[in-house]
Amino acid sequence: METVCDESIDKEFEKGRGPKKFQYDELATATDDFAESKKLGEGGSGSVYRGTFLVGVETQVAIKRVSKASKHAKKEYVSEVKIISQLRHRNLVELLGWCHDRDEFLIVYELMHNGSLDTHLYHKDTVLPWSLRHQIALGLGSALLYLHTDFKKCVLHRDIKPSNVMLDSSFNAKLGDFGVSRLIDHNSAAQTLPAGTMGYIAPECLQTGQATTESDIYSFGVVLLEIACGRRPWVAQDDENIAILVKWVWHLYGNNSILDAIDSRLNGEFKAQEAKRLLIVGLWCAQPDYTLRPSIRQAVSVLQYEYPLPDLPSKMPVMRN
Known part of the structure; x- marks a missing residue:
């Protein structure tokens, strides 16, 4: 996999202010x-490292090293950099730059000092307080609202999960990992192959x-x-069955x-x-029948008390064939 001075990749990326190309x-x-x-x-798409630049003021960053084992390493790298280099929102992880050299694909992000939501939700010794949980939920909704409606194109993230929701020093949510994301036109019927996590x-x-x-809403x-x-x-x-969260709630x-x-x-304490x-907005979004799910704007409006709660049926709707 020769990537040194690969101009075909460089041409894919957004030029101008902001992100830059780093040297290996x-x-x-x-x-x-x-x-x-x-x-x-470490995840399916690669490992993330803490990096420190000592030129001038010390700066800490997060550097994603795309896995060489992935059959789609180059495709995921190009997709992630191409998409997120165009995005600007307070609830998205900021891209600082990229590097494709020496058979490596590297992406440089701002460092999220509190790691991922997944880590805090399931920490054995500490409990994430309700006020921060609510703040994180609103921040994630704000990120998805931007991706689906407020950017010049609609961005399908396709892998929304707690390990991809990063937290800054004030526990503000910032959605990251755009390796499987796709751009489509607004109001387009165009669909893309599924991705994500079971x-x-x-x-x-x-x-x-x-x-x-x-499916992002789900x-x-x-x-x-x-x-x-x-x-x-x-x-x-204990009985070897699986409890499905949506059904249980x-x-x-x-x-x-x-x-x-x-x-x-x-x-x-909540x-x-x-x-x-x-909880009710969560059910509204995660119901099996996709035609009954709200848009992200509707969901966020209810979370922010701008609209009343939806009247959901007492039994979970079945999936539409």
């Missing part, structure tokens, strides 16, 4: 040659083989439920006891109206 040696030096001690995390993939995607804004709804409940989308039970909603779904580790609203 700069990034190797910043990470002590990608030392294991500098690794912040538990967050909308059920219709598994049937149709296509992803849409509605993933968003599942994450809202996770934030409120502190439970993963699928939970193994909907059952409580139907029994007028939806607040029983709130993370018990909060010990009742605002009931905010919690109820977050």
Whole structure:
């Protein structure tokens, strides 16, 4: 895989202010040659390292090293840099630059000092307080609203999940990892092949083989439920069955006891109206029938108390064939 001075890639990327092309040696030096001690995390698309630039004022960054094992490494790298270099929003991780050299694909981001939402939701020793959970939910909604409606094209993220929701020093949510994202025209019927992580993939995607804004909304709804409940989308039970989060919360909603779904580790320290609203919007977004899901603008408007709560049926709707 020869990537040195690959002009075909350079031409794909947005030119102008902001992100820049780095040299490989700069990034190797910043990470002590990608030392294991500098690794912040690892996922399916690659590893992320803490980097420190010592020129002038010391600056810390996060450097994503796209996995060479991926069959689509170059495609994911080009897609991620091309898309996110065009985006500007307070709830998106900021791209600082890129590097394709020495058979490596490297992406430089602002460093998120509090890591990912996933880490904090499921930390063994500390509990994420309700006020921060609510703040994170609103921030994620704001990011998706920008991607779906406020950017010049519609951006399908296609992998919304807690490990891709990054948190800055003030616990503001910033959506990241655009390796499988796609640009489509607004109001377009164009659909793209599905991607994502099981538990967050909308059920219709598994049937149709296509992803849409509605499937992003589904993933968003599942994450809202996770934030409120502190439970993963699928939970193994003692009887070897699998408890599905959406079904469990909907059952409580139907029994007028939806607040029983709130993370018990909060010990009742949450605002009931905010919690109820977050859970019901989560169900609204994550229902199996994609035609009944709201747009992201509708969902965010309800979360922000601009519109009343939707009147959902007491039983979860079935998936549309």
